[in-house]
Amino acid sequence: MNSSTDPAPARQAEFREILAALLARQPLSPAMAGAAFGSIMDGAVGEILLAAFLTALHMRGESVTELHAAVRAMRARMVAVPGMPADAVDVCGTGGDGLGTLNVSTAVAFVLAALGVPVVKHGNRALSSRSGATDVLLELDVPLPVDTPHIHRMMDSHGVTFLAATNHHPAMRHVGAVRRGLGFRTIFNLVGPLCNPAGVTRQLVGVFSPRWLEVMATTLREAGSRCVWAVSGACGEGRFIDEVTLAGPTHIRALEGGEIRTLALDPAATGLACAPISAIAGGTPAHNARALRHLAEGARGAYRDTVLLNVAVALHVAGRGDTIIRGGGIDYAALRGNIAVAAEVLDRGAVLAVLEAVRKFRADEPNRVTG
Structure with a gap:
């Protein structure tokens, strides 16, 4: 031509x-x-x-x-996934915070599923960190179904399904190699959480900088989201993590009832022990996968507490558990109630049961991730 x-x-x-x-x-x-x-x-x-x-x-x-x-x-x-439960929730982060922590939102997905909350977890391989959600799931031998019928079957069977970003955003194959080569966060860190292929309307989305919280919440409101908490946790020395954190105050933009409000969450009021971000330092996908399994098996410590705190917030976003906003601020008594609910399913082995059941799920095609 x-x-x-x-x-x-x-x-x-x-x-x-x-x-x-x-x-x-x-x-x-x-x-x-x-x-x-x-x-x-x-x-x-x-x-x-x-x-x-x-x-x-x-x-x-x-x-x-x-x-x-x-x-x-x-x-x-994008390759959309229609027909997911109307009340499904996504928990994901932008990455790009450079902190290299254990995978929090992936663990949160399993706890929510054990609580009966439908989860459509959108994630990717590590591009600006050491271990992304997809990397950890592959290490755990958790299937990542590609086509819509198998995605639906996984959701119907286990109340959770995992969408590898590269399977649903084929256009991203044009940028993946460059992103990996650059090694720092790019605008695509922000784009990913805004493009869940199932079109979920409830999201707990972590952001690497408070600067973007309002924009993330506003963009998702324009896309039709019902309830979104965009969060960025302060960890000291001007650093922020894309999770709710025990290392310092978490900055929040909460979209509820069509309005966006500004909130802050103080870890000292949660009933959990405050902990520096180094307490949840991660490593390779294999290392992070072992930590997640140990968590499901009952391991205690800062990782478990961080996951519990994020689950407590996600329950509110999902419209389950106790509502944790009262009088324009965080209702810490209600938040502690949600933390207790999350701890109970971990303690009785329900989260481990979900993990094992999901690992045994097999679609009619090999577990694979394109891109």
């Missing part, structure tokens, strides 16, 4: 102009941002140009316009 009929050269030329504007630290218009992310998702941008673009965005700081354009481009190309 010659260049007069091939759209690729024209798109590449347009992308270079957009990149030049970005390098000049100019704001990208909605049209420019839309064209840039459309070209990226269609594979029309080479790795060198893509690396330059993502690096320039990271150094300048991503804008709301650019995030919205990336989300629209990704959602337009």
